[in-house]
Amino acid sequence: MPTLNINGKDTAVNADDSTPILWALRDTLGMTGTKFGCGAALCGACTVHLNGAAIRSCVTPIGAAVGQKITTIEAVAADRVGKAVQDAWVRHDVAQCGYCQSGQVMSATALLKTNSKPTDADIDAAMAGNICRCGTYVRIRAAIKDAAVALA
Amino acid sequence: MSFTSHTENLFNQLPKGLQDLMESARDATDNAAKPALQRRTFLKVVTASGFALGAFPLMGQAQTAASGAATASSLKPTQQPSAFVRIDPDGTVTVTINRLDFGQGVQTGLPMILAEELDADWSRVKSQHGNADAAYVDPAFGIHITGGSGAIKNSYTQYRELGARTRAMLMAAAAAQWGVDVSTLGTQQGVVIGPSGKRLGYGELAAAAMKLPVPESVVLKDPKQFQIIGKPTGRLDARAKSSGGQSYGIDVRLPGMLTAVVAHPPVFAGKVKSLDDVAAKAVKGVKAVLRVPLDRGGEGVAVVAEGYWAAKQGRDALKVEWDTATVEKVDSARQLTSYRALAQTTGAIKYNADVSKLATAPRKISAEFVFPYLAHAPMEPLNCTVQLSGQGAEARAELWLGTQMPGFDTLAASKVLEVAPKNVKMNVQMAGGGFGRRAIMSSEYVVEACGVAKAARAAGLTDAVRTLWSREDDIRGGYYRPMHLHRAEIGFDAAGQVLAWDHVIVGQSIMGGTAFEGMMVKGGVDDTMVEGMKEPYDIPMRLSVHHPKLNVPVLWWRSVGSTHTAYVMETLIDEIARASGQDPVAYRLRQFGSKHPRHTAALQIAVDKSGYGKRTLANGRAWGVAVHESFNTVVAYVVEASVKDNTPQLHSITAGVHCNLAINPTSIEAQVQGAALMGLSMCLPGAAITLKDGVVEQSNFGDFVVPRITDMPTVAVHIVPSADAPTGLGEPGLPPLAPAFANAIAKLTGKTPRELPFKLA
Numbered sequence: 001m002p003t004l005n006i007n008g009k010d011t012a013v014n015a016d017d018s019t020p021i022l023w024a025l026r027d028t029l030g031m032t033g034t035k036f037g038c039g040a041a042l043c044g045a046c047t048v049h050l051n052g053a054a055i056r057s058c059v060t061p062i063g064a065a066v067g068q069k070i071t072t073i074e075a076v077a078a079d080r081v082g083k084a085v086q087d088a089w090v091r092h093d094v095a096q097c098g099y100c101q102s103g104q105v106m107s108a109t110a111l112l113k114t115n116s117k118p119t120d121a122d123i124d125a126a127m128a129g130n131i132c133r134c135g136t137y138v139r140i141r142a143a144i145k146d147a148a149v150a151l152a
Numbered sequence: 153m154s155f156t157s158h159t160e161n162l163f164n165q166l167p168k169g170l171q172d173l174m175e176s177a178r179d180a181t182d183n184a185a186k187p188a189l190q191r192r193t194f195l196k197v198v199t200a201s202g203f204a205l206g207a208f209p210l211m212g213q214a215q216t217a218a219s220g221a222a223t224a225s226s227l228k229p230t231q232q233p234s235a236f237v238r239i240d241p242d243g244t245v246t247v248t249i250n251r252l253d254f255g256q257g258v259q260t261g262l263p264m265i266l267a268e269e270l271d272a273d274w275s276r277v278k279s280q281h282g283n284a285d286a287a288y289v290d291p292a293f294g295i296h297i298t299g300g301s302g303a304i305k306n307s308y309t310q311y312r313e314l315g316a317r318t319r320a321m322l323m324a325a326a327a328a329q330w331g332v333d334v335s336t337l338g339t340q341q342g343v344v345i346g347p348s349g350k351r352l353g354y355g356e357l358a359a360a361a362m363k364l365p366v367p368e369s370v371v372l373k374d375p376k377q378f379q380i381i382g383k384p385t386g387r388l389d390a391r392a393k394s395s396g397g398q399s400y401g402i403d404v405r406l407p408g409m410l411t412a413v414v415a416h417p418p419v420f421a422g423k424v425k426s427l428d429d430v431a432a433k434a435v436k437g438v439k440a441v442l443r444v445p446l447d448r449g450g451e452g453v454a455v456v457a458e459g460y461w462a463a464k465q466g467r468d469a470l471k472v473e474w475d476t477a478t479v480e481k482v483d484s485a486r487q488l489t490s491y492r493a494l495a496q497t498t499g500a501i502k503y504n505a506d507v508s509k510l511a512t513a514p515r516k517i518s519a520e521f522v523f524p525y526l527a528h529a530p531m532e533p534l535n536c537t538v539q540l541s542g543q544g545a546e547a548r549a550e551l552w553l554g555t556q557m558p559g560f561d562t563l564a565a566s567k568v569l570e571v572a573p574k575n576v577k578m579n580v581q582m583a584g585g586g587f588g589r590r591a592i593m594s595s596e597y598v599v600e601a602c603g604v605a606k607a608a609r610a611a612g613l614t615d616a617v618r619t620l621w622s623r624e625d626d627i628r629g630g631y632y633r634p635m636h637l638h639r640a641e642i643g644f645d646a647a648g649q650v651l652a653w654d655h656v657i658v659g660q661s662i663m664g665g666t667a668f669e670g671m672m673v674k675g676g677v678d679d680t681m682v683e684g685m686k687e688p689y690d691i692p693m694r695l696s697v698h699h700p701k702l703n704v705p706v707l708w709w710r711s712v713g714s715t716h717t718a719y720v721m722e723t724l725i726d727e728i729a730r731a732s733g734q735d736p737v738a739y740r741l742r743q744f745g746s747k748h749p750r751h752t753a754a755l756q757i758a759v760d761k762s763g764y765g766k767r768t769l770a771n772g773r774a775w776g777v778a779v780h781e782s783f784n785t786v787v788a789y790v791v792e793a794s795v796k797d798n799t800p801q802l803h804s805i806t807a808g809v810h811c812n813l814a815i816n817p818t819s820i821e822a823q824v825q826g827a828a829l830m831g832l833s834m835c836l837p838g839a840a841i842t843l844k845d846g847v848v849e850q851s852n853f854g855d856f857v858v859p860r861i862t863d864m865p866t867v868a869v870h871i872v873p874s875a876d877a878p879t880g881l882g883e884p885g886l887p888p889l890a891p892a893f894a895n896a897i898a899k900l901t902g903k904t905p906r907e908l909p910f911k912l913a
Binding site for chain 2: 015016019020023026027028030032033034035036037038039040042043045072073074077086089090091093094095096097098099100101102105123124127128129130131132133134135136137138139140141
């Protein structure tokens, strides 16, 4: 039974090493904030942080995450950048159906952690892996820029 | 969906069997409601911490509590405040919405309307989903439905009256407490204000107010007094949806719950010929492998396991030989050829103008348009969780799912599960998108999930079963926007006056073979395929249609018929304008004349705000324009586009929107931004579902292309001011985008793309 460090807590996970982080989170641990969208790293709905970097949890087996730090949407507000991103998301009323937004927030947070003043091109590059079928991209761009200002 | 011209008496046109079932549900509720309406014998509906105001309990609660004498009330279940408003002692107001919120924002918009007349403190308003109770039918249609951009349009007056009734009851309670006449009282932000400034909060009055009679008639505010309606307002779920806290159908967790993943036949309606499940059963966590009946007479194999991953691994390990010998295998290439041949002949007639002037018209356009199948691909994969209990007459079923038609789904579940409709409990969940895919007249994915749960129970698995689709299941699962082919022969004069327009459309009927066939298919013409044709242009048109029957399930896709008719109409109108040397905006405004003031206003505001015709564009860019009315709302787009290396690019969109009274401008802006992008999605290379020998060729977001942030232009949304009763906005922003883009491309290249997605030479 592998032990994962999830949101700062060592957690024993009753699943095989080959189980994707997504399903260990959702089905084994009951942490449903991280979403299933495609199962093939094509849509970004399942984005979490592995040692601060955005990864697709639907294709990353838990065996690859042992001894590393996983951060999920449930805890990202504990981080200054993550909190600023969520607040900007609310100010800009980004979400429509909201299903992809956990992943969007995680990708945006990872971007702002390494690039405090992203340009439109930087935002497009960092967010291109996250599909929003409702079409909230205009607001996502604005919210990321606003979060960057709030953090400056 | 497209019921806009049929808002009256739809119920009467439903098949008799369906009417009976709907009526039995209604009767049960009506009877239950009666004792509650008698003065001082109101049912007290105690919730976790608050009171449902007034007297109309939810159906399930009524069944356990109903007793005593009955007093008829003139109010319908849809008009009873207690089914819609709960006020907690702390003043929190929870409004129940009679629709599915899957992003379109009714979860905020409907409470705004109710809160306006209630004079609620908006900062204390919450909302929750209703269910398949009779109170939550669409008041215009009499059935449970989220579609046709009808939530705000059809429930505007309903929710205002609900708010006003609730307010009247609170005021009556305050008047009784203070011993004053109710006419001396006023309300403001969740407080009743009495003589000499006495105040009582709604939370303090709710318990007393709920015991008072529900007023049958109420006076509504003058819209000039509105404080909440019309104010840009953030979504009530914005925080939850930004922090992983919003629960969707897929997130439902029940004790011991199992997950099923179903192997579907490679061709629609195929069956299992042979099954080797040894390897699947050996996967850790797999509990059962079950053959299950599927939609359209098909058969699948469900792997039931502890969690999705085990179920998916189990499915991957199945060895299934499929029997597809007797089912039609549709092939897109062959389909195009046959559609093309059909379009040469006249079909069932929708419009029948004299087109004899075609022969002598000085100018002509002959055009063929092709539109592919499209998947909805909502971000939350389809899912439905079913818990079965009891036996025989006591058999019960409880379902959790995001659905646009909980009433239909209740009946479908009842039939599959052999459980009485009154014993089927629907828990409508927030849904991660839908765009029409969660309004299935055959209740296909609900029927499938119920079939799985039933088989699992027969196999001794008594816990709840969640049937969850993979993305591949979704992309290959059918219920697509139908493929269409249009053929147009147009004759016009040098001034751009259309002399004759002969038009044929070929495409599967969405409504044919469904419960709505009787009301929506007239004289062989499915209204949902021709909506958006001809109007608002005054042109002599002969329009006929062919509805071939094919083994590919089809469905409405956000804005339905207008997804293709707007493209055809607005690119052809533009072409006529340009061919006769006229500015496309000036040409349209002339056509609208005085008959279509909303079209004119929407186009004019988009033109003015975009700088069309005044601002010089950067080199290589061109303007494109389109206007379209769908679901009673008019949207005009003025776009700026370029073409580089044969790749069209959309840079900016300026929208003019006429939806009458704007309830929530923030939500309107968001809907138009999103619908515009979904309109753009139809243009992107790879945005097509194709079939080869009956098998869908696409499977996931890698080969069924949807827009990404890199495709998103800037969008400015401008709303035409109006005080008229509001019309909807979930869909109308979609249709005019692709033709506006195409018209800009035509200006740059001299050629209008006539196939979607764009295929430039």
